Amino acid sequence: MPDTLIIIPAYNEGPRVAGLVSKVRSYSPGLDIVVVDDGSSDNTASEARSAGAAVLQLPFNLGYGGALQTGFRYALETGYRYAVQMDADGQHDPAYLEDLLRPVREGKADVALGSRFMGLGDYKATVARSMGMKLFGGIASAIIGRPVTDPTTGYQALDREAIRFYASEFYPVDFPDADVLIMLHKAGMKTIEVPVVMHTREDGVSMHSGFKPVYYVFKMLLSIFVTILRRNRFRKTGG
Amino acid sequence: MLKVQIYALIVSTVILLGVLELVRSGRLKENYAVLWISTAVAMIFFSLFKNFIDKLGFLVGIYYTPSAFFLMAFLFLTLIIMQFSVAISKLTERNKTLAQELTILKTRMNALESGGVPDDKTA
Numbered sequence: 287m288p289d290t291l292i293i294i295p296a297y298n299e300g301p302r303v304a305g306l307v308s309k310v311r312s313y314s315p316g317l318d319i320v321v322v323d324d325g326s327s328d329n330t331a332s333e334a335r336s337a338g339a340a341v342l343q344l345p346f347n348l349g350y351g352g353a354l355q356t357g358f359r360y361a362l363e364t365g366y367r368y369a370v371q372m373d374a375d376g377q378h379d380p381a382y383l384e385d386l387l388r389p390v391r392e393g394k395a396d397v398a399l400g401s402r403f404m405g406l407g408d409y410k411a412t413v414a415r416s417m418g419m420k421l422f423g424g425i426a427s428a429i430i431g432r433p434v435t436d437p438t439t440g441y442q443a444l445d446r447e448a449i450r451f452y453a454s455e456f457y458p459v460d461f462p463d464a465d466v467l468i469m470l471h472k473a474g475m476k477t478i479e480v481p482v483v484m485h486t487r488e489d490g491v492s493m494h495s496g497f498k499p500v501y502y503v504f505k506m507l508l509s510i511f512v513t514i515l516r517r518n519r520f521r522k523t524g525g
Numbered sequence: 526m527l528k529v530q531i532y533a534l535i536v537s538t539v540i541l542l543g544v545l546e547l548v549r550s551g552r553l554k555e556n557y558a559v560l561w562i563s564t565a566v567a568m569i570f571f572s573l574f575k576n577f578i579d580k581l582g583f584l585v586g587i588y589y590t591p592s593a594f595f596l597m598a599f600l601f602l603t604l605i606i607m608q609f610s611v612a613i614s615k616l617t618e619r620n621k622t623l624a625q626e627l628t629i630l631k632t633r634m635n636a637l638e639s640g641g642v643p644d645d646k647t648a
Contacts, residue, residue: 322628342628348621356625363629455618 288318289367290387293357294339295350296321296374300328303374307337310372313380320360321374324353350440351459358453362446370443375487378441379407382482386443389478396448396475396522399467400441400482407483414499422464422506429514430471434479437464441482447522448475456520458509461502465509472513474522526575529591533572541565560608564601571597 292310296303307319321334325347334341342356354371361369368390372378378400386398402409411419423437444452451457451473458465470477513519544561547553553561571578571594582593 340632342632344628345624348624352621352625356628359625360629360632459621 288316290317290369291357291361291364291366292317292319292370292372292383293354293361294319294321294372294374295324295353295357296326296330296334297324297347297350297353298326298328298330299374300326300330300333302376303330304333304337306374306376306380307334307339310380310383311338314383317370317383318366320357322353322357324348324350349459351457351462354440354462355453355457355459358449358457361449362453366449367446368443369449371440373440377484377487379483379485382441382480383443385482386441386480389480390443390445393445394476395478396445397470397477398443399436399439399477399479400443400484401436401439401479402482402484403435404479404481406481407485409484409486418499418503422510425510426464426467429468429510430477432478434464434467436479437467441484451475451520451522454520461505463506465506465513468510468513469520473520527590529594530572530575533594534569537565537568537572541569557608557612560601560605564598564605567601568594568598 292314294303294306294310299306303321307321310319319339320342321330321339322342323331323334323344325344331341331343342360344353344356348356357371358369368387370383370386372380372383382400386400389395389398419437423434426434426437448470451470456469458469467477541562544553544558544565548555548558575590578593578597579590581597582588582590585596587593587596
């Protein structure tokens with residue numbers, strides 16, 4: 287019985303999702319896949335089902351973090367030991383799934399973060415995003431005590447305690463980002479970065495686009511500030 | 526009494542009666558009514574007793590009675606809106622949780638109905 291679940295939040299990815307699920311399956315045949323349909327107006331859910339994935343169909347759009355969290359709640363309730371989150375737009379290369387899972391399965395870390403800036407692939411970010419990542423990556427590095435090269439990666443492998451955290455009320459659903467890294471650190475969890483390849487998006491609307499940069503910066507600063515001060519927070523248990 | 530005091534008194538009283546009627550008919554919950562009633566009662570008091578509102582105004586450097594009155598009303602309304610923001614935050618969180626739990630249940634139910642055994646790796 288598979289002990290690992292791959293969670294793919296998707297919004298209007300009808301044309302692409304079946305291809306992605308097949309590709310993921312070809313790289314990791316022994317793992318379960320669930321596509322979380324975030325209130326899509328197209329046939330994302332049926333396409334995912336026909337490709338053989340389990341589907342969680344939200345009644346309305348919750349946004350990337352909310353859809354992702356639905357997958358984590360499902361993973362927790364069903365009893366999976368490990369989970370991998372990846373995006374539905376094809377940017378995250380499934381060839382690196384095992385690389386991400388290995389350190390987590392070996393107990394070397396609670397969360398393995400796939401970084402696109404560790405020498406593999408040739409991902410190019412826009413100037414604005416680069417600056418944002420350097421700023422919040424720098425803050426996260428300083429607090430966590432290890433270099434953070436990709437603070438906003440959505441390509442991660444988690445163990446059961448990390449799943450429990452991501453499924454909890456403490457997980458920030460509006461822009462899960464560097465603040466999550468800091469929370470993981472404060473909760474006593476070990477995180478490491480693993481080099482992966484991410485591709486630039488071929489077509490369609492990116493899940494992370496339409497983002498209001500001013501709100502993002504404000505929200506990140508507030509979230510990080512509050513996390514440092516907060517007393518009532520998630521704590522890792524035996525796991 | 527100044528003309529403005531009379532109008533302030535009328536408006537505050539209308540608000541108070543309106544709020545009481547909304548609570549009576551069940552359209553406004555008591556815990557949200559508390560601040561509205563306090564605001565209306567305070568405004569009635571201030572419109573009747575000009576001296577109090579004047580003194581409060583002098584304390585912060587306001588020497589024009591209507592301005593002091595509006596400042597008080599503004600502060601009360603800020604409290605009311607803050608209560609709403611807190612309530613909306615809680616409702617948003619709960620709404621999200623309901624959507625998520627419902628979705629998971631639907632998926633498990635579909636699995637059951639199509640003859641499969643629900644996935645349970647904790648067993």
